[in-house]
Amino acid sequence: MDNPLTLEPLFHLGPVPITAPVLVTWAILALLGLGSWHATRHLSLTPGRLQTVLELFVTAVDTQLRDTLQRDPARFRALIGTIFLFLLVANWSSLVPGVEPPTARLETDAALALIVFAATLWHGISAQGLKGYLATFAEPSWVMIPLNVIEQITRTFSLIVRLFGNVMSGVFVIGILLSLAGLLVPIPLMALDLLTGAVQAYIFAVLATVFIGAAIGDQPPAASTQETRP
Amino acid sequence: MSFDWWTLGLQTVNVLVLLWILSHFLFRPISEMLARRQAAATDDLAHARAARADAEAARADAQAQEAAVAARRADLLSSARQEAETTRRSLLEEARQEVETLRADAQAKAAQHRIAAVHALQDEAAELAADIAQRLLSRLPETARTEGFIDGLVAAISELPEHTRAGLGADAPLPVRAAAEMSAAETGSLAARLSEVLGHPVTLSVRSDPTLIAGLELDAPHAVVRNHLRADLDHIRQELLKHD
Structure with a gap:
């Protein structure tokens, strides 16, 4: 078994080394992109099964965002929904033989956490302005400024480590069992890994939502409180 | 432990690209479809309410017409x-x-x-x-049908006005009807009594008339004096008719 903390390039595109997580992510990207394009080509007011599932998913994301942020979920729907969907598919990609989930690598988790961190800054500044957002670091007192700054960094690292640890450990344990006990023994653990992957995707998406919600403040814009809620 | 910064960069770009793709091909179309469906449902509800209002108005009109x-x-x-x-x-x-x-x-x-x-x-x-x-x-004897009525006839004539009595029998015999044939003596007696009452001598022209039943009737041109039962019966009948 390879060392999960090391990453070897599969090939190079010019100076750029292409690693397995990147390749799997491209596959996931193609899968989700083509799937979305295909699923939403012929939407109708009387939905079929696939459209019903997609609408249910979008509605669930909207509901979660609205309940957490207490405001219009339209601006945050794509980011949180994409994170959750990508993490779910990436975590479950371990079921494909020979495929290692890209989330079992620190770089992928760090990329996701970096995007969440950037989105937190962007939405916080958009909602409260630069001064207003920076002023939140001095709450409840200016004494808290260092701790709040450290918190921003540590919670981003906690996102990375939590996701990386859970997914990597699952993959590692399954790999060990597979090498020791044979073909059918790891199946229960693979099922557990499915649950772990879904839970981790949900936790990552919820935490991202909470971080963004904390950045944009508690006072929702009056005009955006009315959202189309099916 | 190693950390591949190229992978970090590529994965970041990959996730951002996926974010754009899903936003463009999944979340936006689905959310727009949800909004369209909600709008359609709202329109349908509005139409349904309008149709219901129309139906209720039509029903109210029908009820009003029915009441009318x-x-x-x-x-x-x-x-x-x-x-x-x-x-x-x-x-x-x-x-x-x-x-x-x-x-x-x-x-x-x-x-x-x-x-x-x-x-x-x-x-x-x-x-x-x-x-x-x-x-x-x-x-009764024939004389009883005439002689008994001479006094009554004379009394009735005596009650006539003077000028009427003066004219009776002055220049012609007095016509007298009797219920029965009068004898000469009876005729003479009657003439004597009449002459006495009238104040001048008179002659009589007597003829019998059984319809008188009994009695006499002086039938002069200017005066008629009846004293017989037929006249009495006629008088009684007239009185009865008068009372009716």
Whole structure:
């Protein structure tokens, strides 16, 4: 078994080394992109099964965002929904033989956490302005400024480590069992890994939502409180 | 442990690209479809409410028309009943008046018949009385049918006005009708009594008339003096008719 903390390039595109997580992510990207394009080509007011599932998913994301942020979920729907969907598919990609989930690598988790961190800054500044957002670091007192700054960094690292640890450990344990006990023994653990992957995707998406919600403040814009809620 | 910064960069770009793709091909179309469906549902609800309002208005109109028809029907029935009642009363009144007229006519005719019957009975009774009197007097002597009435005739003539009495028998015999043939003595006695009452001598022209039953009648051109039973019976009958 390879060392999960090391990453070897599969090939190079010019100076750029292409690693397995990147390749799997491209596959996931193609899968989700083509799937979305295909699923939403012929939407109708009387939905079929696939459209019903997609609408249910979008509605669930909207509901979660609205309940957490207490405001219009339209601006945050794509980011949180994409994170959750990508993490779910990436975590479950371990079921494909020979495929290692890209989330079992620190770089992928760090990329996701970096995007969440950037989105937190962007939405916080958009909602409260630069001064207003920076002023939140001095709450409840200016004494808290260092701790709040450290918190921003540590919670981003906690996102990375939590996701990386859970997914990597699952993959590692399954790999060990597979090498020791044979073909059918790891199946229960693979099922557990499915649950772990879904839970981790949900936790990552919820935490991202909470971080963004904390950045944009508690006072929702009056005009955006009315959202189309099916 | 190693950390591949190229992988970090590529994965960041990959996730951002995926974010754009899903935003463009998944979340936006689905959310727009949800909004369209909600709008369509809202429109359908609005249309349904409008249709329901229209239906309720139509039902209210129908109920109002039904009530108007019922009221109109009630009015027509009431007016028809009143008209029928008026007609019935009019017919009853006409019938009653006709019955009253017929009854009055019948009563008048009955009264006329009764009066005629009474008159007939009176005539019959008078005739019967005359007949009875005639039968009874036929059993008496002939002189009793004339002589007993001379005093009454003389008394009646004496009550005539003076100028009437003066004219009686002055230039012609006095016509006298008697119920029976008078003897010469009776005629002479009567002439003597009349001459005495009239104040001048008179002659008599006597003829018998059995219809008088009994008695005498002076039948002068200017005066008629009756003293016989036929005149009495006629007088009684006239009195009876007068009392009716």
